[in-house]
Amino acid sequence: MNSTVxxxxxxxxxxxxxxxxxxxxxxxxxxxxxxxxxxNMKVGKATIYRYLDRLVSEGTVRKYFVEEGKSPSYQxxxxxxxxxxxxxxxxxxxxxxxxxxxxxxxLGEMDSxxxxxxxxxxxxxxxxxxxxxxxxxxxxxxxxxWRNEE
Amino acid sequence: MNSTVxxxxxxxxxxxxxxxxxxxxxxxxxxxxxxxxxxNMKVGKATIYRYLDRLVSEGTVRKYFVEEGKSPSYQxxxxxxxxxxxxxxxxxxxxxxxxxxxxxxxLGEMDSxxxxxxxxxxxxxxxxxxxxxxxxxxxxxxxxxWRNEE
DNA sequence: TTGCGTGCAAAGGTTTTGCATGGCA
DNA sequence: TGCCATGCAAAACCTTTGCACGCAA
Numbered sequence: 001m002n003s004t005v006x007x008x009x010x011x012x013x014x015x016x017x018x019x020x021x022x023x024x025x026x027x028x029x030x031x032x033x034x035x036x037x038x039x040n041m042k043v044g045k046a047t048i049y050r051y052l053d054r055l056v057s058e059g060t061v062r063k064y065f066v067e068e069g070k071s072p073s074y075q076x077x078x079x080x081x082x083x084x085x086x087x088x089x090x091x092x093x094x095x096x097x098x099x100x101x102x103x104x105x106x107l108g109e110m111d112s113x114x115x116x117x118x119x120x121x122x123x124x125x126x127x128x129x130x131x132x133x134x135x136x137x138x139x140x141x142x143x144x145x146w147r148n149e150e
Numbered sequence: 151m152n153s154t155v156x157x158x159x160x161x162x163x164x165x166x167x168x169x170x171x172x173x174x175x176x177x178x179x180x181x182x183x184x185x186x187x188x189x190n191m192k193v194g195k196a197t198i199y200r201y202l203d204r205l206v207s208e209g210t211v212r213k214y215f216v217e218e219g220k221s222p223s224y225q226x227x228x229x230x231x232x233x234x235x236x237x238x239x240x241x242x243x244x245x246x247x248x249x250x251x252x253x254x255x256x257l258g259e260m261d262s263x264x265x266x267x268x269x270x271x272x273x274x275x276x277x278x279x280x281x282x283x284x285x286x287x288x289x290x291x292x293x294x295x296w297r298n299e300e
Numbered sequence: 301t302t303g304c305g306t307g308c309a310a311a312g313g314t315t316t317t318g319c320a321t322g323g324c325a
Numbered sequence: 326t327g328c329c330a331t332g333c334a335a336a337a338c339c340t341t342t343g344c345a346c347g348c349a350a
Contacts, residue, residue, distance in 0.1 A: 007304055007349045029340080044307040049340065051305095065215050065222070071315095071338055072215070091270050102268060110260050118252060119284030120241050126280040134269030157324045157329055179315080194332040199315060201330090221313050221340095 006054075011043045015051050019061060019078040026064060026075035026099065052076055064128070089124060093133040100133070156204075161193045165201050169211060169228040175247055176214055176225035202226055209275065214242070240278045245286035249278075 018032050027035075029048050036043050055061035059079065066075045089107050091100040114120050168182050177185075179198050186193050205211035209229065216225045227249060239257050241250040264270050 005304070005350095009305060009349075011306070042307095046308080046341080047306055053341095065217075067215075073339060091264070091268070091272075093270075100268070100270065102264075104267070106263050106267075107260070110257070113256055114241070114252075114279075117254070117256075118241070118250070120243075120250065120279075120281055121283075121287060122241075122279050122281040123244065126244065127278070129264075129270075129272050130276040131270055131272040133271075137271060155325095155329070159324075159330065161331070192332095196316080196333080197331055223314060 011047050012051055014041045014043060015048055016055070016060075016078075019055075019076065023078040023080055026066060026077050028073050028075050030073075032076075090128045091133070092128045092130050093136055098133060099128075161197050162201055164191045164193060165198055166205070166210075166228075169205075169226065173228040173230060176216065176227040176249070178223050178225050180223070182226075212275070214278065216247075239274060241283070242278045242280050243283040243286055244280055245282055245289075248283060250283065 014036055015032060018035050019027070022035075029045065029052060032048055032052075033043065033045055052061060052063070056063045056076070062077050062079050064075045064077070066072065088101055088103040091102055092098070093100075111122055114122055164186055165182060168185050169177070172185075179195065179202060182198055182202075183193065183195055202211060202213070206213045206226070212227050212229055214225045214227070216222065238254070239252045241252055242248070243250070261272055264272055
């Protein structure tokens, strides 16, 4: 299918290693560079972006757009082959930023429901359910009422 | 709660009018400016961004991040008050951009399910289910196979 | 040796910010 | 008159691109 030849290089290995080390969470291109720099692995920013692009189109890595923190940016996450992220939902807590992978039969049924009753195919890669996780909800309750933004 | 005083101005009126005219679809800050310029209404870009921010935090307008076209950007859409958006889900077609308000008992149950079983409160104002609507799916089928990313 | 990969810096795009001025109340 | 709102331009930001050199195969 994709006939592009690809060379194996130190940079690619190190970038991929970093993604795998962080497979539990999202990481920005900048964070990857910082992380590599910390361990005295110098990789140019352009290289990181270029390789990430390739990994994303290969399906090895998933790309999200996230607004947490100050400036919005893309975040990348290694796709664990054992987890079928395309079949479950993602919940993201607006307070603590935690991403929860939700594997649940009930939600699978919801998919079918939306498809059959509402004629819409949900893309689990692009969709994230935003809200508040239980832990944060408890904390907020103690503090009084809550607000949408920080 | 929010005690900030707000003045009524020509610019605000015109921006809001433009959003309401386009309430069926989403629109970028740039498109708002272009649309206003066309009708000889001069409004600075900074003003548009600033007012949009305010409208978003008020809940009058919803803000999305969309990657369609060349450069990714934020898109805005007026929230129709007559619809109780905080209680239903929103589906957004990634192809045609249409926003579908989904009032459905089944999905309400899903909320309870997520809350009770997964200890997570879904925020319907911030959450959008992305995917493909039936109409667009049909079109794509005609054109051949589809791909996840472009 | 071939041509993909890399690094640097510059370009590109949207969105934000600073500051003086304008205009609502 | 007081203070919010506006406009302009510059800044800030992330991401992409051009180009010469490096380095797998």
